[in-house]
Amino acid sequence: MAKIAARGSRVYIEIAGVPTLLPALKDWALNTTRGTIDVSSMESDWKExxxxxAVADGxxxxxxxxxxxxxxxxxxxxxxxxxxxxxxxxxxxxxxKKVYSFTAMVxxxxxxxxxxDAVGSAVTFQGTGPVSRTVQGKFASLTTSMAGDNNDITLVAKAAGAAGNDIKIKLVDSAxxxxxxxxxxxxxxxxxxxGTDATSDIVTTAAGLVIALNANPDASALVTASLKAGETGDGVVTALAETALTGGE
Incomplete structure (x- = not known):
């Protein structure tokens, strides 16, 4: 029988149409129940x-x-x-992997x-409508191929599905x-x-770009950035025309 470590589980909430990670999560619960209608008659020894x-809360x-x-x-x-x-x-x-999605009232x-102890926040909610039980699709992604060495990055959409193909990135050289x-x-x-130096040359490295993207609340709500596999990230990036992530479904 397979066992799953709870520390790997995640809860997201939708913001502006994008599923966004709920950070600093301590624990979670999702409860579903279904009611019954008693149609037992007096002439029967057994209830029917x-x-x-059905309803959900958590x-x-x-x-x-x-x-x-x-x-x-x-x-x-x-x-x-x-x-x-x-x-x-x-x-x-x-x-x-499975995902359970639903709309709820807090x-x-x-x-x-x-x-x-740290200050904590406890939230309870009542579901309205059905709980959708689906299997996660594929995550849109992009691995750059810039001129130079050790200067490429990989972006992966935070949420699976075709909506990730709408995410784009562009790297601008201000000159x-x-x-x-x-x-x-x-x-x-x-x-x-x-970023540039006093002679207008780009100085942003792939490693610095990855750190900045993951630290930016708006960007990190859409993607997770990492260095291209096998690269050190020490190389300076180049300008990149607006490019979309692909492969989400």
């Missing part, structure tokens, strides 16, 4: 039932972070009454603290002197203005 309606406990935009969505759920779409990955994220949002690298995201297009 018809199948009733909870998740996280470490409280007032600056986390994902946790903010959960807080808005209780204050504003906004329905939230949840994605539960009990086996973790990966092609062929029914409780509480945070607490104690001596020798200006002494600029710092900056990242912005608009309509799933990740734009990176590369």
């Amino acid at each position: 039932f018809l199948v009733g309606q 909870s998740c406990n996280v470490f409280y972070d007032p600056d986390d935009p994902v946790a903010e969505v959960l807080e808005d759920g209780i204050w504003e009454g906004t329905p939230i779409k949840f994605y539960y990955y009990p086996q973790g994220v990966g092609s062929g 029914t409780g949002w509480n945070f607490s603290g104690a001596t020798e 200006a002197a002494s600029t710092s690298m900056s990242i912005s995201v608009t309509n799933k297009v990740i734009s990176v203005n590369l």
